[in-house]
Amino acid sequence: MNDVKMIEVKENILADNEQVAKNLRSRLAKSGTLLVNLMGSPGAGKTSFILKTIEKLHKKIKIGVIEADIDSMVDAELVAGSGVRAVQLRTGGFCHVDASMVSAGLDVISCGDLDLVLLENVGNLVCPAEFDTGAHVKVGILSVPEGDDKPLKYPLIFSTIDVLIVSKIDFLGMTNFKMEALKQRALNLNPTMKIFEVSVVTGEGVEKWVDWLQTVLSPKVT
């Protein structure tokens, strides 16, 4: 297993977050590194989705992972077990990460030679949507057991994301979740959103996501 560090991060209230985020994107563009910000509820399956993405891509490209949590480093340890560089940001009380925190994380994993960095934000459908982390692509993960009404209740995050991963589709049919209702509600807020239906247990839908991710690897960072 690679060495995993945990760093304590604090909100940089003095810095202009949008400027820090912009600088971060420039820095990543120079090294050709795509930064993907993954947001979703606690238990939506963010870490499992990252592990599956690594499994499919780590032989083709160099990947790093930034895990953020209020506390614990279980996710970063799990991810590092898959052989990629990982760092855990411990936010203390903070319900989100900002661009300064991400920048600190990128320093720890020495991102200069990486093609892709996956950022797992704090599990939360509210606060993470409000902060630019410097990511090129914003991905929301919503799991089937959470229900199809979430775009109605958390409109900002669904308006903000470029990609929606509907995870745990192996649970379809076991709840009253209606995929078409979810898609309609999400697309009403954000008509250009890409939607992928995925199960990391059965593997269904994973290839489509990975294929799409590969198409944006280069163009986004040049």
Next chain:
Amino acid sequence: MNDVKMIEVKENILADNEQVAKNLRSRLAKSGTLLVNLMGSPGAGKTSFILKTIEKLHKKIKIGVIEADIDSMVDAELVAGSGVRAVQLRTGGFCHVDASMVSAGLDVISCGDLDLVLLENVGNLVCPAEFDTGAHVKVGILSVPEGDDKPLKYPLIFSTIDVLIVSKIDFLGMTNFKMEALKQRALNLNPTMKIFEVSVVTGEGVEKWVDWLQTVLSPKVT
């Protein structure tokens, strides 16, 4: 269906939230009304749990419900359909409710003759734990599909709650969720926590929760 109102609420940054919460508890004590604050992730099953609790108790006691969401009033409409007084707090961007917001909600449902008010907080495992809403009992809901590692990642909320409802136990065996691991992690943070395992689909465990709730109805408010 009862009439449902939606009120827009804002954080009262001028008021001392702890003092407002204290006053709220005094006000509720006078009318013998127990206020229960339900917190959990988006999709943990908070609304379904409230509906099930109403179904079991509404012939015995008078119940009101305060629903809080960033947007939409789907939950309050659903709850009002069960015949109880309900109000929707629309928090706009806020990831939690505070005592002033709850006080405004109680005014709308005229809580003076109610025995029990159930407050459904914004779906979030971080921010709601930080604010005293004036509630007598704090209940956390964690659903089986979310995973058994959540106390490690969101320690504050698990340290704060009086009761943990492990919901959607009909999903046990379909994921790698380990009930004993969850309980151990939760009790490590909070050894006096009451834990109920519940499925609103099969009805399992609901009676135990309702029986316990009835035991605290009077003592807590006198």
